[in-house]
Amino acid sequence: MNQVRVRFAPSPTGYLHIGGARTALYNWLFARKHNGTFILRIEDTDAERSTEESIKEILDGLTWLGLAWDEGPYFQSKRIKDHQAAAEKLIETGHAYKCFCTKEQLDAKRLKAQQAKIDYKYDGTCRALSPDVVAQREQQGLPSVVRFKIPQQSGCVAFDDKVYGHIEKQFDDIEDFVILRSDGKPLYLLSSAIDDVTDRITHVIRGQDGLGNTPKQILIYNALGYTPPIFAHMSLTLDTRKAKISKRKHGEVVTVAYYKERGFIPWALCNFLALLGWSTPDDREFFSREELIDAFSLEGIARHNSIFNYNPDDPNNWTDPKAINMNARYISMLRLDEIIPYVREELQAVGLWDSAYDNEKKLWFDTIIELIRTRVHTIKDFATKGRPYFSDDFLFEEKAVKKNLQKDANLKNYLPQLAEKLDSLDTFDLKTTENTIREICEELTIKPGLLINAVRTAVTGQSAGPGLFEILVALGKQKTIHRIHKALDLV
């Protein structure tokens, strides 16, 4: 049994988008599942559009997602000579030929065919040129492309796609396609096939947009005497209008980098992406890395395209709601030590980190994270919603102030009384704080909710959050008292 070798081969012409990440993920999963090799190949033959910056973004994105490659990155631009040599060999063995037809000639033929309502296909004018004529024209300096020779007989190329099943393409429906341009540059079709041979790729797992190219590539493999790899074409990810996703149209929301910025846990994104067009017969939706590797199979890939459900007009959902939900669930489900590194990084970035959180204040810090983790959607929220827990410098939400502090003018009297009572407490724990507040409410004959909500807003600036007594204990007596007094200005 041959070692499984798969590759992710992006063009470095922009950013790493979620569709690309999904392709990389499926390849990575397949490699891991079969103890194979995951190869990264940068298809940078389009020198004008390829950028260093883009290469970096691809590498960074994959690294962040945790999709480590075993080999590479290889650069296609460094192998152009191999592609040209392959074209040369195809000519020598009679599988390809030089074509001197000019663009004008071809355009004229196409136009004529159109007018006559006949399907246009290259007519093979140069197919039977004798070697003498070819040599003669080359001496004249006439430019030529190299075309692949499609068998002129009835028959077809067939292959079994792991996702789409048996696929056949009639020779008659394929024209003698170009494999080398007149300036000597190989076409993608040729380059990627040759590179896959060079990299000894066993399974080509790529987007469904490659399906149409596959028969041609198989013809190339066969002509060169190579065994074609196994193909698995995956459905595409489209937007809600069923168009291909692109940064130009959708903005950063389709880039992997953006999810890092916005506080995603990398594996949560992977899990979400895995489920966009792949599923298991059971109802599982959450997979650990190992579970997903174990469950993954090419056969589970959907044949229909799936839609990335992002609606730019919905202010509540800055990306697909399912992705947000999944991230939130991961934040509340994971072991604390699995999410704390991300939280630390975020707090450090905004200057809220205290090195004591790793040492003497670790227990306290863990409590806080535990307290708010079920209420956040992204890692970013720990620094925004969570700010009052890590800093005295926090904002009061206008709505919260109105609703909880300015609801009853008597709070102006109640709150100082409460502060005084709390201050006299010897032990400041869940029980004593709760008793104190409930007692004072009884004495004043007011609903506990009034005071509880008021205090929550006083000490956090927010109207929503963890249970009040947990908050108070976490904050400690001094901060609690201080913040209650300070908030009186707003009452």
Next chain:
RNA sequence: GGUCCCAUCGUCUAGUGGCCUAGGACGUCGGCCUCUCACGCCGAAAACACGGGUUCGAGUCCCGUUGGGACCA
């Protein structure tokens, strides 16, 4: 225009001829819990694109139509 691919709730999907009165998840709405919010739990609305076959029986097989997508031009 040619070739190919696809079609189940708004979205992701289960479903491979009878377990389908079509299941799950997200989202939406309602309820419980409750000091708020979230979590959790309970519940509701919500889909087999259409038309023909085949079959005792079709979401499931075949053909056509429509719609969408990809590739080539």
